[in-house]
Amino acid sequence: MNRKTSFLSYRPKTVLNKSKRPDHWFWTRYSAYPYIGCQHGCEFCYCRERKYSPYEDPDDFAHVIKAKENAPDLLRKALSRLPVEPVFTGDYQPAERKFQLSRRMLAVCHDLGFPVFVLERSPLVLRDIDLLKAIDERAQAVVAFSVLAAPGSPSYSRVCQIEQLAPPAEKRFAAMQEFAAAGILTGACFMPVLPGLCDDDANLENVVRWTAEHGGKFILVGGLTLSDQQRTYFFKVLEERFPDLIENYQRLYPPGSYASPSWNSRQVALRVKELCQQYGISDRMPRPVIPGDKRTLNKRIVEALANECYWMELRGEPNQRVWAYRKAAWAIEDTAQDLRLIYRTMGRKGLESIENVGPRLAEVVEDLLKRLN
Numbered sequence: 001m002n003r004k005t006s007f008l009s010y011r012p013k014t015v016l017n018k019s020k021r022p023d024h025w026f027w028t029r030y031s032a033y034p035y036i037g038c039q040h041g042c043e044f045c046y047c048r049e050r051k052y053s054p055y056e057d058p059d060d061f062a063h064v065i066k067a068k069e070n071a072p073d074l075l076r077k078a079l080s081r082l083p084v085e086p087v088f089t090g091d092y093q094p095a096e097r098k099f100q101l102s103r104r105m106l107a108v109c110h111d112l113g114f115p116v117f118v119l120e121r122s123p124l125v126l127r128d129i130d131l132l133k134a135i136d137e138r139a140q141a142v143v144a145f146s147v148l149a150a151p152g153s154p155s156y157s158r159v160c161q162i163e164q165l166a167p168p169a170e171k172r173f174a175a176m177q178e179f180a181a182a183g184i185l186t187g188a189c190f191m192p193v194l195p196g197l198c199d200d201d202a203n204l205e206n207v208v209r210w211t212a213e214h215g216g217k218f219i220l221v222g223g224l225t226l227s228d229q230q231r232t233y234f235f236k237v238l239e240e241r242f243p244d245l246i247e248n249y250q251r252l253y254p255p256g257s258y259a260s261p262s263w264n265s266r267q268v269a270l271r272v273k274e275l276c277q278q279y280g281i282s283d284r285m286p287r288p289v290i291p292g293d294k295r296t297l298n299k300r301i302v303e304a305l306a307n308e309c310y311w312m313e314l315r316g317e318p319n320q321r322v323w324a325y326r327k328a329a330w331a332i333e334d335t336a337q338d339l340r341l342i343y344r345t346m347g348r349k350g351l352e353s354i355e356n357v358g359p360r361l362a363e364v365v366e367d368l369l370k371r372l373n
């Protein structure tokens with residue numbers, strides 16, 4: 001049954017979420033979204049989880065859209081007091097045609113010189129390519145597209161049914177190509193790789209190939225998580241529309257699990273990494289750094305350590321080693337002084353004196369300093 005969508009405008013007290021430091025996936029430190037609920041209504045969407053969703057009925061998530069009418073003003077007020085770091089923003093579901101809040105929020109980021117990261121399923125984001133180009137000239141803009149399957153993949157039509165209200169992947173790839181042609185960094189977020197639908201080798205290669213052929217420079221890959229009402233909703237959809245998948249999902253996601261304890265996410269990520277190498281793109285998103293940023297080298301070193309962390313996890317290296325790299329990356333992120341200066345005045349001892357770096361990681365950092373300087 002086609003349910004009618006209703007729109008509610010309201011005035012929240014805040015719109016900006018901030019973290020202590022940028023994350024190691026999208027490199028954003030701030031996030032600000034103009035709407036609650038999403039008309040794309042993907043059946044697996046984690047936003048239906050209780051902690052993200054204010055809806056009692058999980059079906060409302062796709063049909064009752066709440067627009068934060070003062071979001072641009074709140075964003076301006078919040079960002080004008082904060083250090084410049086990338087902002088995860090934008091939401092180009094159909095409601096955006098009506099409210100234009102994403103555009104106004106991008107305009108705020110542009111005015112204040114903040115870089116942005118936009119993750120989309122809709123080519124409507126092309127409407128604001130002028131503004132994104134202007135942001136990219138002043139700071140940096142990255143526009144990524146969520147893609148779970150590419151045309152020609154064995155399960156392509158089934159994946160389309162599972163995200164049936166979103167524009168088809170062909171249109172997302174076409175939009176990716178336009179952003180690439182405009183010189184804006186673009187790529188794909190291949191998340192969640194749905195077990196039994198998206199993790200076959202033909203689809204993995206197809207997604208990587210389509211991304212590379214449409215100017216995408218990276219692919220980020222991640223698995224499905226299921227929790228509380230989102231889990232109940234997803235299993236109900238499987239039962240009603242994809243009954244042949246139920247048994248597999250019950251086995252992969254036993255009661256009480258969040259990520260699947262038995263689906264081999266590492267193997268999938270390793271295969272995507274291999275395919276990315278083959279097609280000349282990356283399985284990590286390049287860190288956007290504002291031109292002229294005095295801490296550019298520090299940030300590049302953090303990026304290299306974070307990438308190594310991710311690849312060590314894929315190789316199954318001991319947790320302790322992964323955490324040593326992660327903590328060193330955080331410590332360097334928090335170091336206000338240029339690492340070059342520390343190294344020039346105190347040598348490797350200076351690097352060792354940074355908290356959580358120590359003698360072994362100092363050697364790694366020294367090597368990166370020489371390589372990236």
Ligand code: SF4
Nearest residue numbers: 038040041042045121
């Ligand atoms: S487009 Fe993104 S936010 Fe919207 S329903 Fe799909 S997964 Fe969720």
